[in-house]
Amino acid sequence: MATTPMTAAEHKERTARSYKLLLWFAMASMFMMFAGITSAFIVSKSREDWMKDFQFPTAFYFSTLAIILCSVTFHLAKKAISKDNRSATTGFLWVTLILGAAFVFLQFEGFGQLMNQGYYFTGPQSNIATTFLYVIAVVHLAHLAGGIISLLIIIYNHFKQKYNSSQLLGIELGAMYWHFLDFLWICLFFFLYFFK
Template structure:
């Protein structure tokens, strides 16, 4: 029986496809989780103790802009490494990290604004609507933490010169995940804006 051997390029392509497929499955499961949370939010709106229209914190608008810019800078980092422009890649990755940190800070400022409006996560002054709002934002932040860790690893690997135009899988996977986080937050933000 004859056996066939894979070339190094075929093995590299198969590994890349496998990792991308795993990431797609992970993103699909995260999407389903948020679909479940938002569905419960819609169903719970019929409760008598549901909070009527609250003011969307202004920090959430700015955090939305920050995460959109994260996607842009990550995309530019990927384009730069495709051209073997290491300096630009490093700058765009660091800018992405800064914008990601800004997103997290702005999210916490949004929570502070909600508390100042009198909306609490727990306690006698809390209600089911504010609990849902906090759960949605905190779960998204947990997924963002995974993105920040992967971004730090990508930055470390970049400065160790592990990426170039023929070896950019890590940056490619990181960019895919950040674009997903961006899209997910925009959907959640619009959901909260229109269905609050």
Template sequence: MTTTPMSADEYKARTARSHKLLLWFAMMSMTMMFAGITSAFVVSKSREDWMKDFQLPSAFYFSTLSIILCSICIHLAKKAIHKDNRSATTRFLLLTLVLGIAFVFLQFVGFNQIVEEGYYFTGPESNIATTFLYVIAVVHLAHLAGGLISLLVIIYNHSKQKYNSGQPTGIELGAIYWHFLDFLWVCLFLFLYFFK
């Protein structure tokens, strides 16, 4: 039985499919983890010590806007690389990075606002509601750190001219992950807003 060797294009397509499949599995596992945390949040709302009058900090609203803009910018970077527009791709990748860093900064501003209101995440003065908020936000920030690291790798590879309209896989994977992070945070934000 003879086998015909794969062409370079077939190999690239197969590798891209494999990487995308692995990313989808990782995102599904992350989604399941957050489903578990939010389920525990809902169950814990029946506790007598649950804080009823808690308001989300204003910085969380701005961080939500920031991560939505991240998603838009990386989508535009993906469109630009498909047109072989290297300068636009660079510009949108750098904007995504800046907005991602702004999201992290605004999350910490939000944590400070919560503490300034007298709500603590740990210790004898903490409350189960704020602890859940802290866990949800910190776990999302950990996943976002992975997104920022991957974005730095994408920017580096782009600077080395590894991406073009025929080989956009790295940017496509980054865009899928950032859209996931955006969607996940918006869902978490709406969950916390309506179910606090």
């Protein structure tokens, strides 16, 4: 039986679906990893040496705002390129990168605030509660590093004029990942805030 070859549009659509499905699987596995860490956090709260009264770093509030704004600006970049507005896309992508860097900076400021309170990740002054806090934040930062690398690639490809209203897969995938990082951090933030 003869098969009809795929058109270029069908091939493009199939490729986009494949990439999106792979990204969904990757995000699901990351979510499951954090579910495991937060489950261990909850179980560990029953330990006698659990520290119950540390002050949540104020820098984490501002970092949360920064990553929410990242999602907004990435969404606006995607909308702008879908209308072939290249200059607006450029601006929103750069703002997203700056906000992503601000998130990283504020996370480290939060670690500094914890250390100023006398709470450390390891060593004789460490506590299991702050160790969990550090692990959760550092693992999220590792995933964010992947997001920043992908954003730099997107910005490079944008300057090479690889995106337009009919070809925006790279920006779509980047936006999906950043929205996931945003959602994940908000969940982790509220979890740590209410369950500390």
